Amino acid sequence: MNLTVKQLSEARRALDEPLFADLAGDVDVSFEFFPPKTDRMGETLWSSIRTLEPLSPRFVSVTYGAGGTTRERTHATVRRIVEETGLDAAAHLTCVGASRAELETILRDYWDAGVRHIVALRGDPQGQGERYASHPDGYSSAADLVAGIAAVRPFEISVAAYPETHPEAHSAKTDLDNLRRKLDAGATRAITQFFFSADTFFRFRDAAAAAGIDAEIVPGILPVSNVAQTRKFAHMCGAQIPPWMDRLFEGLDDNPAARQLVAATVTAELCRKLYAGGAREFHFYTLNRAELSYAICHLLGIRPRLGEQKRAA
Template identity: 55%
Template sequence: MSPTLNPALKPELAPIARSLAAGGQNLKVSFEFFPPKTEEMETTLWESIRRLAPLNPDFVSVTYGAGGSTRERTHRTVKRMLDQTELKPAAHLTCVDASRDEVDEVIRGYWDAGVRHIVALRGDPPSGFGDYVPRADGYQNATELTAAIRRIGDFEVSVGVYPEKHPQSPSLAFDLDVLRQKVDSGATRGISQFFFEPATFLRFRDAVADAGIQIDLTPGIMPVTNFKGLRRMAAACDAQIPAWLAALFDGLDDDAETRKLLASAVAVELCLGLEREGVENFHFYTLNRADLVFAICRILGITVAAQ
């Protein structure tokens, strides 16, 4: 005789099943790409864009290299998105190694091309390393850059936030003051640096709310496939790599397939943990690869838009 389920028990859907049952109805996703350096990378980028576009992202952002080194390639990629897709591109822009007039010209160029969303960042030094030294005739920081963007056009302006504190900031309180200045200058969204535990972002979200700063915050999600590369990126921005994550990837340098499986599991668990706490927007750092991000979005209940 088959055992019967105790009627007093009310099993709850597992997180993934619950997410799929809800159909991702309240979630919004966005994707970050970087402009390609070679013809082969160009092909990979556009294959990824075509793969992810049917998920109907809220926007897609295109990065801007250290010292403005990818300025033309960023503009070209954004223009092609506008011309050949239905996507809403958000162009990254920095104030490094450029005069105010030069930056203003780029902003006007984006407006004339049809771009209505800019990600305003201070940016890295031309070498990508070392101390940031603003030009005397340039915008000094992302706050000044945000004000310039809003002065030139009615853009949506996203800015970067660091849940674990900016690596060059003396304190989280200082970061919050800077964020307040960005909001006062017209910033409308904060996109976070990557992190790996829900509590990291949630503590920052609470700190922003407690400080009375009103801005939409979107967590940045980095699916991990190359752990050595992740260590380098984390060191550059002082992002903490939990011991459990390091242990998970230990000994897998030559096992790319297993790393992919683990990467998707870690990212899904992170997103579902955030979703349980009311987070509804996720920004994925794709590294111009679509497979993992597409799978993660499907597990979150985000389906391909009807054609």
């Protein structure tokens, strides 16, 4: 891990002083949501958006289901964010189940609706256990999709990165090569899949730099509110849940309040270590809940702007 003198000083401060004492709030955050399936889930989502909006995130993103299964709900959610909030909304877009012509139409519709940011992903196979296959008239990879998006309109484009290597990659090197292709095709930044050790991110950041990748790499943060669900997510994206973390949540299945406090503590500590190592951007996978992400942002020194706070109230 290559740390500057300033970062080493910050690491020393993290050891010598209260971890979250008087942090400057000099970080940028973004939040990820998924489109709701029911009216009740929609109420939870919009309550979370309104709670997090006063923190002035640089953008919020809305996910896209495997095989495009949530396509219309994603579009509707993104449009509503654009129309009813002051937030910069980023729409997820995948290669799965759509032709180039279909995706071009979607992109033009997004642009006309005021969307200027796309999170470009290859996407997961349409059926569980199946191998990925591109649409006969579609894009074969995320890098191709990025190039296609850039050809339609000058969108800001974010792509995915995998600190613990994509499950389908032949090696960490080929995975980094693929990331470079996505960035060379026109992507602005990479957002990582979640991870649970700061060293995992630092090693990946250093490896990317050594491979000549100088684009912004944003750590993706998943506050663990449901261990079983997190274990499922981790299996899908190749992330490792440390044994100590599994043990930490033992016995809390029927105690959601205690589980939430433990989750906040674990995630806040991870973010503080990342901050000590120089990270100043964080992307939170909220799972449509605001409490944990809001609390961690508060610990990092982020406060609502006065005008935003009044509007949210």
